[in-house]
Amino acid sequence: MSVGRQLHLAVSLDGFGAHPAAWRRTARTPESAFGSAALHLDAVRRAEEGLLDFVTLDDSRPIHAHRDGRALGRLEAAQVLAVAAAATSRIGLVPTGLTGRLPGEVADRIATLDHLSAGRAGWRPRVDVTPEQLKLALEPEGGPLFVELFDEAEEFTRAVLGYWDSWAPGALLGDLVGGRFVDQALIRPADLDGVHVRATGSAGVPRPPQGRPVTAILGHATIPYRLVARHAEVGFVTPADTAGLLEIREEVEGLRKEAGRAERPFRLFADLNVVLAGSEAAAQERLADLDALDGEPFTSDAAVFAGTPAGLADHLEEWFRDGGADGFRLRPAQLAEDLDALVDGLVPELQRRGLFRTAYTATTLRGHLGLPEAGHGDETGHGHGAGGR
Template sequence: MATQIKPRQIKLGAFLPGGGQHVAAWRHPGQPADGATDFEFHKQLAQTAERGLFDAYFLADGLAVSFGGGTEGGNAKVAGFEPVTLFSALAPLTTHLGFIATASTTYEEPYNLARKFASLDLISQGRAGWNVVTTGTEAAAYNFSLDQQHPHAVRYRRAAEHVEVVKKLWDSFEDDAFIRDKRTGQFFDTDKLHYTNHRGEHFKVKGPLNVSRSPQGHPVIVQAGQSEDGRGLAAATAEVIFTAHQHLETAQEFYRDIKARAIGVGRDPGHVLVMPGVSPFIGRTEAEAREKYEKLTALILEEDGLALLNGLTGGTLDLSGHDLDGPLPPTPPTEGMKSRQALIRRIADERNFTIRQLYQWIASARGHFTIVGTPVQIADTLEEWFENEGADGFNILPPWLPAGLDDFVELVIPELQRRGLFRTAYEGRTLRENLGLPFPANRWTRATARQAAE
């Protein structure tokens, strides 16, 4: 009997900062004002995401108070939980939901980062993911004994080597290294513990790591860069790529380019999942969805909108004295997020936005795709991108919480399920199993198997 091939289905991440995605979310009457540091609220969000059968709970992170816009006083992202710490507390309260935490290759050492994520992977029984970022802000540099941030190219060279070292450390113990035989007194097989012995441009790490492997081998690697350097790093190392696009055409170009690059470095393109960000304002009618969008837009403080815009264009754009109902002035070069600066510029030019209209539009998703519509309209858009080489799945950014997440779970997911585009039950217990990603065989086990075959 021929093996039945399971139809390809959409993968979904839930990007759920407790203070809400939108720059003014915390001011919404339905959003807890202290949600960013309310553990019980994060617990509620995680359990709702699991009820909706999301693959993972995703969190960004910054290493300075100015993360997400500025210090003008109206931004709930100014302070919150460190993601790995939060997810270590949430993991035992869930059973299938993955947890993708952001951590910086620029300001963390490979050994500490590898240890932290390996621990989360064990605590969650194989549901951890690492979102690899290079941290491109001057504000962060000032917190790590630097007078200015490292150049863009240097950050990405360091990132590539950093990921290489972390993956080596995660392979320190082979999967069956721990015997734990009380009768003989042998706790582990010393032949299955391996030193890292890495020497490179940025790092010198002997190893081995003092944490064992988890049921999924090692955490899923996620990356979000869209610049030339970012694409190269993602194609070579990432298993999930979080990306920002406003149009199917640009999403397709990115998708096809990443898959081709993956093939070029000997990887299976099916094991590199592209998941654009989508911020949905959901209404049972178009009018209701539009009302939700306009209600949240009206809560934006002008100074916070401008700070957000400055942060996303590289932190080099001084808009003081400019007519907010006039066009966006030229943006100076940046060593920060080059791809995001270019995207914001493109949004402004394509839509002929004024400065005010631009910060209102990006206030919810910071350059990711915003959809205002009914569950059917939103499902139509996701299906179009999914079926036409624009996406393997999506990272959903509810504008405010908990209602934005509740709306998606209660209204959009049933529509996707009705179309056969989304699961009705989890496929497995680990994040890899649910994403359809392969188990990464330990490099030392692979080497032994090759030697035996020869």
């Protein structure tokens, strides 16, 4: 039987899970997770056993306040995934790049991950805001601060891409008589003098193996969709149902056409929180138990699915065949439990339906996603790299 179009799968790693009460249902303490990468390393290995395309790992400000007054923090995502690169061989590794950081540092960090993983890196540009700014930005959404934050994200993304393009294919760097030697003919400095972001000079890390690590961007509305349209090769969206997914796909494709990128390869991923069990009743019971521990029902920017792996396969198949999704980024409510259910239950069911790979056939993230290697300065309408507005 010939294999038809197959969907892509990714998983979001978020502490003990996407549900705020997930940490209360584990033997470990939050402090132990913050001080060790073991939790996420185990999850990345498990995801690779399931042949998933990639994992994402978020960053945040080093310390931020939870609503119950606890101070929370995260390990730096690119460093954790750099360790995971040594412990895996095929799965893609996608950390966040926060707009509040220097674009040159982010570019070097992600390029280093691409080298360490032999071409398995991606990155997710994300607006870096304080809780106070977030409240102001979303009330109302599309207000001046919201627009300003995404204008900054646009410049930041262009700057990072420009640093990767500053090393042309074949450029070499070495020591010469105790000094630094660069073949200047093969270097094209980044050049961006924006309102929010400035970038100049060349990256400190040579050209990544993929040309550019895969750019993945999350969007919820027109303004972030515009950023997706201009720069993303993978777009994460958060539909409520099939009709909503179709509307989002149409809007994003329209914006991509406006940006002159309609013919460029692009993968649309729908995000979904998942709570899985052997029966729908048991899954609903798990969700209710977590909600009771947290003191309120689980709400998220993405929809919540509570059911069986087979039921989830039905849901994904509908969104894939009828909703226009190319793939899915699943957010386990409890990382260990739900990731095991995805690998041991969902993946075999999708394989049985001919909807998911039975083995890795590529070695790079671009290969998994069917994306070509990025050419030098490969950004329509922006000249080379970060230059040209």
